[in-house]
Amino acid sequence: MSINRKLRIAIDMDEVMADTIAEFITLYESRHQTKISLGDMHGKEFREILPPHLSSTLKQYINEKGFFRHLPVMPGSQEVIKALHEKYDVYIASAAMEFKHSLEDKLDWLNEHFPFISWTNIIFCGHKILDADIMIDDRIKNFVTFKGRKLLYTSPHNLLINDFERVNNWDEVAIKLL
Template identity: 45%
Template sequence: MHKQRIAIDMDEVVADSLGRFLAFYERDFGIKVDRVSLRGRHLFEAVPEAHREVVRAYPREAGFFHDLDVIDGSQAVVRELSERYEIFFATAAMEYPNSFQPKYEWLHAHFSFVHWRNFIYCGDKSAVCADFLIDDHARNFIGFRGKGLLFSAPHNLLDTAHTRLQNWREVREFFSA
């Protein structure tokens, strides 16, 4: 029997890259930004204009993608889903070439039950062949042939056009229904 496929984005879906942005920003400017204050905005949109280019450059720093925290509940739910679905990780790594190796190592360390052949590095997720795409950026649903599922993150909280999953408990519930 053919299993349906679920493609899962990495950053802000299973890996807390926003936490890294916030930590780097506090390191560089001595200002602590609360996630709640980012409702509907990316960090670079919420900081003073003079800081924006520095923030936008963070993913280009060599250590940015190393040792990111795991989004709560993601490992257990992805493991459960892998028993009934074919799981792929689809991460847009083309913009930051220094992210390939750290992302591979991170996925292997935290989701070792998903085979490395199911790690997809792409620039345009419309090329991903899956029944579902769990992503924090609705723009990645454009051209995607399956069903896009918007994983909640501060920057997308004002988006009401897509099926939203607030957390990994809701992901579990969606795929159990």
């Protein structure tokens, strides 16, 4: 590491900065009058708890224009990421290539909610092959080839995983990194 370089942090978007699950819960309640609670998801993916007659709708909704544009912001993320930005080189690393409108929606979302993050520090990708010192992500698949410090951001689907350093919220990220 160069003596003049700040440590680099790569931060995932979905279920870390943006509350994708809350949006799914709202969608299924409004469009299908189906109530889903976070407790139903303990250790499971969202698709696993959908009633069989709705299983095909998840992919449809995630491919709609605007889905990623209107996600709620995770509580505390804006303030903590702004503070991290002062201390570290912060990069947003999001798998934005899989869904048709994801890339544009995510860029617009970031520009609105995190305007202090430069476009030069946004990495939209498929696989997260990154040169960073710390990664904050909810998906352990992104840690497989990552050599730095791994912080697993708690999400219902990863509650049964105990092999990584965990952060449950942005207050805990601040305690560990600021």
